Amino acid sequence: MNALHEPIELPGGLVLPNRIMKAAMSEALADARHAPDERLVRLYDRWSHGSYGLLITGNVMVDRAQLGEPGNVVIEDDRDLAPLSRWVESTHDAGVPIWAQLNHPGRQSNPLAIGHTPVAPSAVPMSLPGSPTPRALTGTEIESIIERFATAAAVCEVAGFDGVQIHGAHGYLVTQFLSPLTNLREDEWGGDSRRRMRFLLEVIRRIRARVSPGFAVSVKLNSADFQRGGFSEDDSREVVRALAGEAIDLIEISGGNYESPAMSGSAAASTRAREAYFLDYARTVRKAAGQVPLAVTGGFRSQEAMAQAVKSGDCDVVGLARPTVTMPDAADAILSGRIGVLPTHELRTGMRSLISRFVDVKALDGVLNISWNTDQLHRLGAGLDPDPDRGRLVTTLAMLKRNGTATLRPTRGIR
Numbered sequence: 193m194n195a196l197h198e199p200i201e202l203p204g205g206l207v208l209p210n211r212i213m214k215a216a217m218s219e220a221l222a223d224a225r226h227a228p229d230e231r232l233v234r235l236y237d238r239w240s241h242g243s244y245g246l247l248i249t250g251n252v253m254v255d256r257a258q259l260g261e262p263g264n265v266v267i268e269d270d271r272d273l274a275p276l277s278r279w280v281e282s283t284h285d286a287g288v289p290i291w292a293q294l295n296h297p298g299r300q301s302n303p304l305a306i307g308h309t310p311v312a313p314s315a316v317p318m319s320l321p322g323s324p325t326p327r328a329l330t331g332t333e334i335e336s337i338i339e340r341f342a343t344a345a346a347v348c349e350v351a352g353f354d355g356v357q358i359h360g361a362h363g364y365l366v367t368q369f370l371s372p373l374t375n376l377r378e379d380e381w382g383g384d385s386r387r388r389m390r391f392l393l394e395v396i397r398r399i400r401a402r403v404s405p406g407f408a409v410s411v412k413l414n415s416a417d418f419q420r421g422g423f424s425e426d427d428s429r430e431v432v433r434a435l436a437g438e439a440i441d442l443i444e445i446s447g448g449n450y451e452s453p454a455m456s457g458s459a460a461a462s463t464r465a466r467e468a469y470f471l472d473y474a475r476t477v478r479k480a481a482g483q484v485p486l487a488v489t490g491g492f493r494s495q496e497a498m499a500q501a502v503k504s505g506d507c508d509v510v511g512l513a514r515p516t517v518t519m520p521d522a523a524d525a526i527l528s529g530r531i532g533v534l535p536t537h538e539l540r541t542g543m544r545s546l547i548s549r550f551v552d553v554k555a556l557d558g559v560l561n562i563s564w565n566t567d568q569l570h571r572l573g574a575g576l577d578p579d580p581d582r583g584r585l586v587t588t589l590a591m592l593k594r595n596g597t598a599t600l601r602p603t604r605g606i607r
Contacts, residue, residue: 220263298365355408
């Protein structure tokens with residue numbers, strides 16, 4: 193049996209039927225009340241027939257006053273239990289487990305979406321043009337956010353989700369607590385690596401205290417943020433060792449943030465060619481992770497590379513994100529042998545020499561590609577097929593319509 197076909201039982205008892213998961217992408221398909229609507233049901237119904245072993249939602253926010261972008265689903269209480277349950281049923285009807293990715297954007301809150309100053313561990317702005325300086329959280333506010341994560345997870349279990357994933361990557365709030373660049377605190381929430389990781393560990397423990405043992409709890413973690421003086425691979429390995437002592441079911445490895453977007457498709461050609469951007473790092477933390485399975489997302493395109501990664505034991509689960517927006521049944525295509533290499537699509541900013549005088553063109557490429565993929569998700573949510581020929585002009589216009597000029601500052605969902 194091909195290694196990708198093998199089921200895997202997670203520590204809490206959930207069995208994934210195979211080793212390919214649809215990784216989180218920010219759909220921005222909530223209704224005006226930030227509840228999931230029929231577009232998300234259609235989108236996930238489409239993915240549920242794609243032979244994935246697990247589907248992970250994108251960017252479910254825990255505070256409607258702190259949004260990563262317009263259109264985020266928000267869970268603060270059980271007011272939207274019915275539409276949340278319909279979302280779950282769209283995958284359960286096909287027998288596919290689904291996890292909700294819980295997130296707080298921190299300083300990456302979209303100004304257009306929230307209309308006020310974002311919050312963060314410390315008052316450190318993003319190093320991108322126009323980024324506001326966030327307000328440092330008080331100790332009481334930090335405790336409140338931890339409780340918000342726990343409440344959202346408890347509601348997810350009642351709604352029927354099989355688990356949750358805490359978004360601890362890509363520059364969002366958990367990452368901001370972990371990084372010495374963004375966490376300058378000297379209290380119990382910062383000052384050294386142990387205290388910087390306390391926020392994440394408290395979120396996990398509070399969630400675990402509110403859900404049943406069989407409900408999966410996982411973490412998406414950066415291998416590094418690829419910024420000088422920031423969250424390093426050594427820091428990440430220390431967090432993995434700490435996570436191994438908690439009751440979690442999966443650690444998904446990714447990397448980068450919007451100031452250094454290793455995760456958004458703007459990686460160098462040599463990096464894309466070797467696939468699996470973060471697999472080398474994953475090998476170094478296998479022992480540290482103990483009995484917790486590892487997933488790696490970012491760059492996988494060929495059946496050969498995916499199967500070898502699992503067969504060698506470098507990771508237990510392969511995450512696919514961007515390929516699933518143009519090929520919703522990407523897992524089936526790989527598992528059935530119908531295709532050996534998944535197609536890719538990448539836009540590049542025009543007039544690069546001129547624009548590079550004013551902005552980081554690679555970061556702008558990342559924003560453009562994120563928006564292109566969001567457009568495809570919206571097409572799928574509308575019941576349409578993907579449009580691989582969609583160009584950069586129409587993509588840019590759609591991006592500005594959805595999010596305003598704030599979109600030009602890369603603070604949005606992950607691919």
